[in-house]
Amino acid sequence: MNYRIDNLQYCKWSREIFEINNKAGLNAVHVTLVYHEDYDELQQRIKEWNKHFEENKDLIFLGNNYNDITKAKEENKTAIFFGFQNCSPIEDDISLIEKVHSQGCRFMQLTYNNQSLLATGCYEKNDSGVTNFGKEAIKEMNRVGIVVDMSHSAEKSTLDAIEISQKPIAITHANPTFWFEAKRNKSTELLKVLSDSGGMLGLSLYAHHLKDGTNCKIESFCEMVARTVEIMGINNVGIGSDLCLNQPDSVVEWMRNGTWSKSKNFGEGSKDKPGFPKQPDWFLDARGFNNINSELKNKGFNEEEINKILGNNWFNFYKGIN
Amino acid sequence: MNYRIDNLQYCKWSREIFEINNKAGLNAVHVTLVYHEDYDELQQRIKEWNKHFEENKDLIFLGNNYNDITKAKEENKTAIFFGFQNCSPIEDDISLIEKVHSQGCRFMQLTYNNQSLLATGCYEKNDSGVTNFGKEAIKEMNRVGIVVDMSHSAEKSTLDAIEISQKPIAITHANPTFWFEAKRNKSTELLKVLSDSGGMLGLSLYAHHLKDGTNCKIESFCEMVARTVEIMGINNVGIGSDLCLNQPDSVVEWMRNGTWSKSKNFGEGSKDKPGFPKQPDWFLDARGFNNINSELKNKGFNEEEINKILGNNWFNFYKGIN
Numbered sequence: 001m002n003y004r005i006d007n008l009q010y011c012k013w014s015r016e017i018f019e020i021n022n023k024a025g026l027n028a029v030h031v032t033l034v035y036h037e038d039y040d041e042l043q044q045r046i047k048e049w050n051k052h053f054e055e056n057k058d059l060i061f062l063g064n065n066y067n068d069i070t071k072a073k074e075e076n077k078t079a080i081f082f083g084f085q086n087c088s089p090i091e092d093d094i095s096l097i098e099k100v101h102s103q104g105c106r107f108m109q110l111t112y113n114n115q116s117l118l119a120t121g122c123y124e125k126n127d128s129g130v131t132n133f134g135k136e137a138i139k140e141m142n143r144v145g146i147v148v149d150m151s152h153s154a155e156k157s158t159l160d161a162i163e164i165s166q167k168p169i170a171i172t173h174a175n176p177t178f179w180f181e182a183k184r185n186k187s188t189e190l191l192k193v194l195s196d197s198g199g200m201l202g203l204s205l206y207a208h209h210l211k212d213g214t215n216c217k218i219e220s221f222c223e224m225v226a227r228t229v230e231i232m233g234i235n236n237v238g239i240g241s242d243l244c245l246n247q248p249d250s251v252v253e254w255m256r257n258g259t260w261s262k263s264k265n266f267g268e269g270s271k272d273k274p275g276f277p278k279q280p281d282w283f284l285d286a287r288g289f290n291n292i293n294s295e296l297k298n299k300g301f302n303e304e305e306i307n308k309i310l311g312n313n314w315f316n317f318y319k320g321i322n
Numbered sequence: 323m324n325y326r327i328d329n330l331q332y333c334k335w336s337r338e339i340f341e342i343n344n345k346a347g348l349n350a351v352h353v354t355l356v357y358h359e360d361y362d363e364l365q366q367r368i369k370e371w372n373k374h375f376e377e378n379k380d381l382i383f384l385g386n387n388y389n390d391i392t393k394a395k396e397e398n399k400t401a402i403f404f405g406f407q408n409c410s411p412i413e414d415d416i417s418l419i420e421k422v423h424s425q426g427c428r429f430m431q432l433t434y435n436n437q438s439l440l441a442t443g444c445y446e447k448n449d450s451g452v453t454n455f456g457k458e459a460i461k462e463m464n465r466v467g468i469v470v471d472m473s474h475s476a477e478k479s480t481l482d483a484i485e486i487s488q489k490p491i492a493i494t495h496a497n498p499t500f501w502f503e504a505k506r507n508k509s510t511e512l513l514k515v516l517s518d519s520g521g522m523l524g525l526s527l528y529a530h531h532l533k534d535g536t537n538c539k540i541e542s543f544c545e546m547v548a549r550t551v552e553i554m555g556i557n558n559v560g561i562g563s564d565l566c567l568n569q570p571d572s573v574v575e576w577m578r579n580g581t582w583s584k585s586k587n588f589g590e591g592s593k594d595k596p597g598f599p600k601q602p603d604w605f606l607d608a609r610g611f612n613n614i615n616s617e618l619k620n621k622g623f624n625e626e627e628i629n630k631i632l633g634n635n636w637f638n639f640y641k642g643i644n
Contacts (some may be wrong), residue, residue: 014608036414092358092410093581115453128450131437133582141582202555259415260439260455262462 002206003027003069003209003311007202008083008240012247015050016286018059018078020245024286027073027311028063028318030107032242033175034089042089046103047223050079061140061200062104067134073192081318083107083172085107085152086135087118094133094198101144106321107172108141109149110134110161113267114260119157121151122183122268127154129160131308135170142166145322151202151240155190167320174241176206176231179224180211184268188231195232200317202240203228205288207277208268222295225309234305238314239292245285249275323635325349325391328608329524330473330495330522330562332567335374339607340381340400342567346608349384349395349633350640352429352494352562356411358580361418364411368387368425372401384426388640403640405494407474409440409459416455416462423466428643429494430463431471432456432483435589436582441472441479444505446588449476452483464488473524473562477512488503489642490520494564497526498553501546502533505590506590510553511613512604517554525550527610529599530590540604544617547631556627560636561605561614567607571597 004025010032011017021029032046053062063069063079072079082104090096090108100108110130112122118134120127130138138148138161148169150158161169171194177185186194191201203225210216211224228237244251252275256267268273281293289310296306326347332354333360343351343510355367375384384390385401394401394495404519412418412430420428424430433443440456442449452460460470470491472480483491493516497542508516513523525547532538533546566573574597578589588596604613611632618628 038413088414091360095581095582101499114455115437115450117437117439120450124450124453127451128437128442128446128448131446133436136583138584259417262416263458 001070001073002123002307003073003315004031004289005069005311006239006241006289007170007200007312007314008032009243009245009286010247011243011245014246015059017245018052018056018288020285022059022076024289025241026078026286026289028069028079028081030083032085033082033105034084034274035086035112035203035255036088038091039089039100040311042100043102049082050067063106064104065322066315069315069318081106083149085109086112087116090137092117092133092241094136097137097140097146098144100148105146107149107170109146109152111154111157111217112274113256115228118153119161121152122154124154125247126289130164130190135164138164139166139219143204152184153209157185158186158190159193162193162197162199162216162259168200168317170202170317171200173204174201174257175209176224176228178227180209182209184209191228191232195236198236198320199302200238200313201228201232202238202243202314204240205279205283206244207279210280216279216280218295219282219289222292222299225296226299226301229305229309231301234308235310235316238305238317239289239310241283243279243285244276247276251282252276257294323392323393324629325350325395325637327391327636328355328561328563328565328611329492329522329527329635329636331565331567331608332407332569333567336512336568337381339567340374340378342607342609343400344381344398346611348400348608348611350391350401350403352405353406355404355427356406357408357577358410361411361413364422364425367532371404375402383468385428386426388637389644391637391640394512403428405471407431408434412459414455416458418464419459419468420466422505423468423636426466427469429469429492431474432459433475433479435474435578441483442476443474444476445477449478451478452486459484460486461488469643471616474506477509477535480508480512481515484515484521486518489634490522490639491516492522492524492639494522494524495526495528496523497531497565498546499552500549502609504531504590506531513550513554520642521552522558522560522635523554524560525638526562526564527601527605528564528566529601531626532602534601536602537555538602539619540602540613544614547618548621549621551627551631556630557635559631560639561611561632563605563608565601565607566598569598572609574598
């Protein structure tokens with residue numbers, strides 16, 4: 001059986017988007033619940049999701065493990081897997097890791113751009129690696145079954161996490177720096193260590209991670225895929241689109257600034273371009289998976305390889321989470 | 323006018339202790355309110371203090387600035403200044419800095435042993451210095467009048483804080499490593515930079531910071547004072563005893579472990595000696611200030627110098643907080 005999985009979306013969720021994901025044939029989506037929210041605020045996000053599940057039960061349900069991806073495929077639905085782009089919901093309390101797992105969390109970034117209690121983010125000047133609390137947290141995440149996600153982390157912290165974690169980790173949404181140099185993208189050396197350890201890279205379709213941004217050509221993207229597969233092998237590359245459909249610009253401002261600064265930070269944007277960037281025209285939403293499918297064929301990938309990249313690799317990775 | 327100030331105590335507060343501090347002639351004490359508490363938990367600690375103030379108004383009152391130290395001296399009371407040994411009460415929210423200042427906070431450590439959102443603690447393997455949020459927080463602490471306290475921080479973080487802060491910082495309770503090598507003690511180089519920037523060192527009487535621990539001799543302590551004054555000058559050295567009178571051992575266990583670990587950490591102690599260490603017999607409580615007074619005289623310090631070390635330096639430092 002073949003699967004299509006988008007392993008990162010943070011849309012302004014609505015029936016319209018669940019329908020698009022369904023039309024795109026997505027059997028599973030890893031969705032972001034929090035960027036800066038603490039444990040209590042997480043409970044609000046979960047309530048909102050429970051409402052989505054209630055109102056859209058013909059399209060989506062909460063996924064617990066890889067079997068739910070198969071179930072979703074059979075029922076023509078999309079399994080939703082919860083994830084956090086920050087460790088803020090566990091606050092300073094290791095016992096909350098088991099608690100958020102029981103509430104559905106399956107992926108947690110150790111950092112979101114800035115330093116966290118667990119590790120260093122990619123926007124800090126210096127990277128001290130995984131902290132004392134971070135080591136304990138990774139052990140606990142391994143135990144309960146939450147994937148360590150280092151998409152927004154700095155390099156030494158990511159290498160530390162790979163070494164410390166007893167289970168493969170993921171970079172759910174980022175691209176390689178050999179293609180486009182961005183703070184959020186990852187070095188070839190790191191990608192090699194990641195794939196050698198069984199970890200996954202989810203390639204991003206967010207314009208700030210793409211060569212030529214919104215004007216990125218699908219040919220260029222798929223050449224990058226081919227090169228990344230050469231580096232990481234065919235089994236460790238997937239898609240984590242980072243789609244933020246219908247989100248107002250106030251959301252990206254909040255993502256970047258949270259409540260930690262009195263001055264305004266523009267992150268991957270700039271003063272002139274502070275908002276969400278436009279998607280490239282070949283990936284306006286998840287239906288762009290079809291365009292990538294076609295172009296990967298043009299690049300010489302066979303069907304099995306394409307299916308791996310567009311979902312089966314993530315499916316296999318999910319098998320190892322619990 | 324001469325003052326006696328102990329710029330760090332975390333006792334199990336009771337009338338008995340306020341009486342001891344009064345008998346010791348302390349005009350001001352900087353007391354620790356939190357180690358790991360968040361903003362809501364801080365509110366509990368403040369309520370407890372309000373009860374102490376209510377029940378012991380003949381002995382103590384909440385100090386706001388240096389004038390309250392003079393007032394305390396005139397009224398034969400002790401002004402209590404609130405401080406935090408961790409930045410946990412401001413959580414990830416810069417606006418809480420002004421809020422905790424309005425509630426009485428005058429000192430805040432950027433870290434307590436481990437990595438925080440602001441800087442690196444002295445028990446971490448690597449020290450990445452003051453973080454993005456840390457830079458913003460120091461600016462805000464300078465603005466509202468909260469002293470940056472780096473007693474439990476790592477060295478690069480401390481040097482960063484000195485450089486970033488527009489106002490002098492403090493190490494409220496620690497000793498020099500030239501006298502006793504401990505993770506919590508401070509290098510000669512750091513102490514020079516601290517005093518050059520107008521910062522204060524509060525010398526600690528906590529056995530784990532003392533040469534020969536509980537068996538430390540007062541002669542040795544006062545020799546260290548003399549040597550520290552040679553390094554830092556006579557105006558930048560005071561006392562921050564770190565007295566933890568009447569605290570049960572469960573408290574030091576909690577200080578060290580908070581809620582960040584499932585395995586037990588012994589911090590400055592060890593598996594064999596997990597509890598609070600005994601005080602040296604010449605500093606069982608704040609009345610030991612008198613013993614230090616006498617021994618400093620024996621070491622050749624004159625009265626003015628002794629008064630500076632035992633309180634006037636801290637008094638002058640308090641003048642610059644707001």
